[in-house]
Amino acid sequence: MAQSADYALSPMQPPHWQGDGVTRIPYWTFQRDDVYALEQTHIFQGPSWHYLCLEADLPEPGDFYTTAVGDAPVVVTRDADGEIYAFENRCAHRGALICLDAKGKGRKDFACVYHAWTYDLKGKLTGVAFQKGIKGKGGMPPEFKIAEHGPRQLKIARLHGLVFGSFSPDAPDFKNWLGPEIEPRIGRVLAGRKPVVLGRYTQELPNNWKLYVENVKDSYHASILHLFFTTFELNRLSQKGAIVVDETGGHHISYSAIDRKTSSAGGEYAQQNLRSDSKYRLQDPSLLQGFNEFGDDITLQILSVFPTFILQQIQNCIAIRQVVPRAPGRTDLNWTILGFETDTPEQRLTRLKQANLVGPAGFISMEDGCVGGFVQRGVKAAPGERAVLQMGGSTAESSESRVTEASIRGFWKAWRAQTGI
Amino acid sequence: MSTINNDTFFAIARVQADYARCIDDDRLEEWPSFFLESCLYKITSAASHREGYEASVVFANSRGMLTDRITALREANIYERQAYRHILGMPSILGEEAQGVRTETPFMVARIMLDGTTDLFATGRYLDVWDIGSNTPKLAERLVVCDSSRFDTLLAIPL
Numbered sequence: 001m002a003q004s005a006d007y008a009l010s011p012m013q014p015p016h017w018q019g020d021g022v023t024r025i026p027y028w029t030f031q032r033d034d035v036y037a038l039e040q041t042h043i044f045q046g047p048s049w050h051y052l053c054l055e056a057d058l059p060e061p062g063d064f065y066t067t068a069v070g071d072a073p074v075v076v077t078r079d080a081d082g083e084i085y086a087f088e089n090r091c092a093h094r095g096a097l098i099c100l101d102a103k104g105k106g107r108k109d110f111a112c113v114y115h116a117w118t119y120d121l122k123g124k125l126t127g128v129a130f131q132k133g134i135k136g137k138g139g140m141p142p143e144f145k146i147a148e149h150g151p152r153q154l155k156i157a158r159l160h161g162l163v164f165g166s167f168s169p170d171a172p173d174f175k176n177w178l179g180p181e182i183e184p185r186i187g188r189v190l191a192g193r194k195p196v197v198l199g200r201y202t203q204e205l206p207n208n209w210k211l212y213v214e215n216v217k218d219s220y221h222a223s224i225l226h227l228f229f230t231t232f233e234l235n236r237l238s239q240k241g242a243i244v245v246d247e248t249g250g251h252h253i254s255y256s257a258i259d260r261k262t263s264s265a266g267g268e269y270a271q272q273n274l275r276s277d278s279k280y281r282l283q284d285p286s287l288l289q290g291f292n293e294f295g296d297d298i299t300l301q302i303l304s305v306f307p308t309f310i311l312q313q314i315q316n317c318i319a320i321r322q323v324v325p326r327a328p329g330r331t332d333l334n335w336t337i338l339g340f341e342t343d344t345p346e347q348r349l350t351r352l353k354q355a356n357l358v359g360p361a362g363f364i365s366m367e368d369g370c371v372g373g374f375v376q377r378g379v380k381a382a383p384g385e386r387a388v389l390q391m392g393g394s395t396a397e398s399s400e401s402r403v404t405e406a407s408i409r410g411f412w413k414a415w416r417a418q419t420g421i
Numbered sequence: 422m423s424t425i426n427n428d429t430f431f432a433i434a435r436v437q438a439d440y441a442r443c444i445d446d447d448r449l450e451e452w453p454s455f456f457l458e459s460c461l462y463k464i465t466s467a468a469s470h471r472e473g474y475e476a477s478v479v480f481a482n483s484r485g486m487l488t489d490r491i492t493a494l495r496e497a498n499i500y501e502r503q504a505y506r507h508i509l510g511m512p513s514i515l516g517e518e519a520q521g522v523r524t525e526t527p528f529m530v531a532r533i534m535l536d537g538t539t540d541l542f543a544t545g546r547y548l549d550v551w552d553i554g555s556n557t558p559k560l561a562e563r564l565v566v567c568d569s570s571r572f573d574t575l576l577a578i579p580l
Contacts, residue, residue: 102468199476201466202571231497232489280496284485332571337476348475353486355476360576361464363490367499369574 014038015384017421022412023394024386027379030208035421036328042419043307044070044325047168049177051309051322052076052086052154054336055161056195057103062121064110065103068324068332069165074154075099076163077107079121086154086165087123091115098151125150159183160190162320164309178305179246185253185303188294189313198351199337203360207372209308209325210415212333215368216302216310216321217411219243219254219402220391225371228363232282239299242400248417249396249410250306258297287353290316291346304407306414314364316347317354329376333369335359425514425522429558433512433524433551436558441507441528444579449494452579453487457552460484461562464580466570467545478576479565490579500577502535505542507580512549521552521561530580532573543580544568 014035015028029035044050050069057065058078065076066089073089075098091098091112098110098119109126110119118127125146133139154165157174164174175183205212215221223230241256282288293316301313308323322334335358339351358365379385389412392404396413399406415421440455456462465477481487494500510527517523525546532542550562565580 197474199465199469199474200472200570201469201478203574204571205574225499227497227499228493231493280492282485283488283492284481284483286483287486287489339476349482352476352480353482355478356480356486356490359478360572360574361479363493363498366575366577370500373574 014421017416018386021394022396022409022416023388023390025389025412026384026386028383029421030211030376030379031328031383033328035419036325038419038421039325040070040072043415044072045167046418047166047170047172048307048418049157049164049166049171049174049305050307051305051320052156052163052165054195054197054320055084055158055163056197058084058163060105062106062108063104064099064101064107064121066099066101067322069154069167070325072167073097074165075110075123076165077121077123084156084158084163085122086156086163087119088151088154088167090151091117092125092149092151093117093128119150123151123153160186161195162186162190179248179251181244181246181253182251182303182305185244185301186311188296188298189301189303189311189318194341195318195338196341196343197336198339198348199335199355201335201359203333203335203369205331205333205369205372206329207331207376208328209323209331210411211372211375212323212331212368213304213308213411214408215371216304217252217254217407218405219407220405221371222402225367226364228357232280234282234288241300241402242398243402243404243407244398245396245407245410248306248414249407249412250414251304252407252410253301253303254402254407255298255302256300258299260297287356288315290350290354293347306411307418312358314357315354316350317357318351319355319358331372425517429522429553430512430514432553433514433522433558436551437509437512437526437547441509445505445507447504449491449578452491453484456484456487456560456563458484460487460560461564462487462560462579463563464565464567464576466567466572468570470564470566478572479579487579494577498577500575503578504533505578505580506531506533518550521550522558524549524551528580540573542573545580 052067053065053076061078061080063078067074074086075089076086078084089097089099093115096112096114098112116129120126131140152167154167155171157164239256240259244253299315303311310321312319318338320336324332326332337355339348357363360369389405389409392406396406396410443451462481463477464479508529512524512526515523515525525548527546530543531539533539545567548564548566549560551558552561
């Protein structure tokens with residue numbers, strides 16, 4: 001394994017990153033094959049944790065689910081012992097995919113279709129077809145040991161029904177990786193209740209994966225690019241909010257909450273409810289007639305875990321977004337729309353309606369799927385030019401203002417630390 | 422073959438053609454009028470449909486929500502200029518039930534961007550329930566089931 005990594009790394013010479021800061025981002029980081037390859041080895045195969053699937057995707061022993069960690073295809077299973085395992089979907093023999101199905105149930109083992117090498121649910125090689133040959137002829141030499149071969153297995157971490165994995169034995173303890181601020185905010189959305197998958201689809205982004213992650217972390221663009229709420233005057237309540245950037249810079253939370261101070265008794269709330277000077281009103285306002293799900297005033301919480309996991313609460317629209325790089329200029333965004341077992345029929349209907357806010361046709365996110373492509377196209381002839389990331393200063397700290405690019409700088413801080421660029 | 426007569430088939434086929442032409446001609450404001458006031462319109466994938474997933478890429482259960490979608494496209498959302506060309510197959514009449522006549526119609530949609538780039542944008546089928554109570558059949562339900570569960574980054578104009 002070390003050998004193959006060395007081989008992959010040796011021909012690469014990404015350009016020099018000027019300066020030691022994160023206020024200028026060179027556009028070649030979104031374009032170059034060598035940068036992409038280096039990210040695969042250092043981040044996606046490196047000591048990071050990557051979202052794989054939900055525990056709910058594997059409720060019973062024998063269940064499996066196929067996913068991806070960067071370029072690597074991965075099979076996640078629940079074995080007879082009830083534990084979750086994951087391994088690279090790559091036969092130890094000649095490298096073919098071991099599992100061709102997206103998901104399934106009742107598996108005892110996996111047999112590669114090419115030459116029927118067989119694996120148990122932990123991803124351990126258990127059988128080689130015709131290992132002893134036929135009638136004493138052919139077969140593997142006696143020095144071939146089954147136990148010495150197998151696809152790479154991932155370390156697994158579970159949190160509030162989410163399953164994360166890492167290819168690297170050097171991956172830090174998962175809770176330390178998340179730090180003190182992130183875990184409770186994942187828990188706020190998911191802890192203590194059973195998620196139900198309401199929908200799944202893949203959005204094909206015409207841009208580098210980092211341009212999408214930057215957009216997720218960009219609290220500066222929201223009120224400028226997304227005009228759905230303002231056009232229909234749906235921001236009825238005064239909002240307060242903040243961004244939280246963890247110590248590594250890689251994870252973040254951005255949230256908005258109702259500001260009771262300015263929206264209490266007879267204040268703005270009542271007045272704005274009566275306003276009728278806008279031309280546009282929703283004909284069916286039930287889209288946004290949600291329910292108080294969390295017992296707090298937070299209407300929006302966007303949370304990211306480095307490098308590619310996003311947990312979203314937009315009112316009652318709860319979704320997981322998994323970012324999967326496919327090429328320097330191509331990315332898959334896998335959406336999983338969630339409900340919960342305790343949902344009433346009315347609450348469930350609200351979630352279906354609010355799913356209109358997100359995805360490729362999302363009232364407030366259709367622009368997010370496109371701006372990355374606008375940048376990818378815009379910078380095509382300018383690899384040596386650099387993006388400016390100075391809104392809110394030059395550091396990557398938590399902030400009560402959302403007119404800041406601090407969490408994007410945080411992403412680049414973590415990216416530079418992991419890639420060594 | 423169902424016992425539903427050819428007049429009904431013909432009426433539905435006519436409305437389908439008008440529906441496609443309405444979208445492709447960018448007369449999106451007229452699009453909600455193909456539906457009943459109380460209706461269901463969803464865009465989903467074949468895999469999600471098979472799986473029974475309730476949530477979809479687009480969901481509307483009233484004509485008002487369809488109107489809101491068009492207003493948002495015209496006034497709020499920001500996206501590159503583009504147009505569709507729908508090619509519909511013949512509706513297959515699946516049967517009649519209390520809600521109306523059930524049909525399935527295959528479609529292909531090409532998308533034409535401002536610079537002329539033309540792509541096969543979506544293929545799939547309409548799973549419809551038609552109210553044939555009045556002269557012109559109206560959609561009580563249209564499930565747009567796309568064959569692929571991979572969607573282009575932007576699905577702005579309805580299918």
